[in-house]
Amino acid sequence: MSKVLKNDHTEETLFEVAEFFKVLGDPTRIKIVSALFENGELCVNDIVNLVDVTRTAVSHQLRILKDKRIISYRKEGQMKFYHLDDAHVEVIVLLTITHLSHH
Amino acid sequence: MSKVLKNDHTEETLFEVAEFFKVLGDPTRIKIVSALFENGELCVNDIVNLVDVTRTAVSHQLRILKDKRIISYRKEGQMKFYHLDDAHVEVIVLLTITHLSHH
DNA sequence: TTAATAAGTGAGCAAGTGTTCACATATTAA
DNA sequence: TTAATATGTGAACACTTGCTCACTTATTAA
Numbered sequence: 001m002s003k004v005l006k007n008d009h010t011e012e013t014l015f016e017v018a019e020f021f022k023v024l025g026d027p028t029r030i031k032i033v034s035a036l037f038e039n040g041e042l043c044v045n046d047i048v049n050l051v052d053v054t055r056t057a058v059s060h061q062l063r064i065l066k067d068k069r070i071i072s073y074r075k076e077g078q079m080k081f082y083h084l085d086d087a088h089v090e091v092i093v094l095l096t097i098t099h100l101s102h103h
Numbered sequence: 104m105s106k107v108l109k110n111d112h113t114e115e116t117l118f119e120v121a122e123f124f125k126v127l128g129d130p131t132r133i134k135i136v137s138a139l140f141e142n143g144e145l146c147v148n149d150i151v152n153l154v155d156v157t158r159t160a161v162s163h164q165l166r167i168l169k170d171k172r173i174i175s176y177r178k179e180g181q182m183k184f185y186h187l188d189d190a191h192v193e194v195i196v197l198l199t200i201t202h203l204s205h206h
Numbered sequence: 207t208t209a210a211t212a213a214g215t216g217a218g219c220a221a222g223t224g225t226t227c228a229c230a231t232a233t234t235a236a
Numbered sequence: 237t238t239a240a241t242a243t244g245t246g247a248a249c250a251c252t253t254g255c256t257c258a259c260t261t262a263t264t265a266a
Contacts, residue, residue: 007153017196027121062213092199096124
């Protein structure tokens with residue numbers, strides 16, 4: 001008599017969850033995301049200063065975050081102000097920080 | 104007059120957050136984690152059947168999850184029963200699934 | 207128009223990752 | 237002891253990833 005195994009979440013759902021975590025699973029990108037929810041909105045130059053990597057590297061990571069719909073921007077003159085696309089991301093990251101602090 | 108930029112979370116904290124997300128950011132590992140919180144406890148063979156990758160691949164990923172303190176096991180005879188090490192992980196994953204379902 | 211500022215792109219490359227293959231260990235049954 | 241079952245390990249390899257370098261685009265100022 002073998003127990004029936006539960007398998008409620010679809011392959012596709014779990015793949016999307018993995019994709020989401022993978023995007024947040026990089027030091028540069030999580031620093032950018034953290035800087036954005038702490039400051040609300042930042043131009044690329046401010047992000048570069050806070051995150052301490054090169055302009056080019058920041059640009060590449062901003063593109064990835066934008067493609068995955070985690071951030072968006074508002075254009076003002078020649079500057080772009082980036083912000084989080086969805087408040088849930090902040091909740092998930094803060095919950096994780098709390099979880100890890102009880103390590 | 105430039106605004107002061109907030110930078111409250113330490114480099115180290117954010118690095119650990121990235122590490123945590125990186126571990127969950129793989130399809131095989133997130134499937135294992137999901138299978139474990141759905142079923143409470145599973146032996147390797149059951150995990151292999153639920154997750155649909157080879158025994159060897161599952162073993163390697165179980166080791167990574169164990170090293171990162173996301174899972175533990177209980178030994179019974181020649182079998183090992185794996186389970187989540189901390190309920191917070193389930194909360195974070197479920198919250199993420201909810202977040203993505205409102206995509 | 208020309209120069210300066212803000213931001214982005216694409217190729218190249220070193221480093222990292224997940225799987226497979228062959229082999230190893232541990233426990234139980236014959 | 238021998239065989240069978242359950243699980244783990246390490247090297248090899250293809251694939252992915254994040255950075256840097258050189259160059260480009262867009263906007264504003266001179």
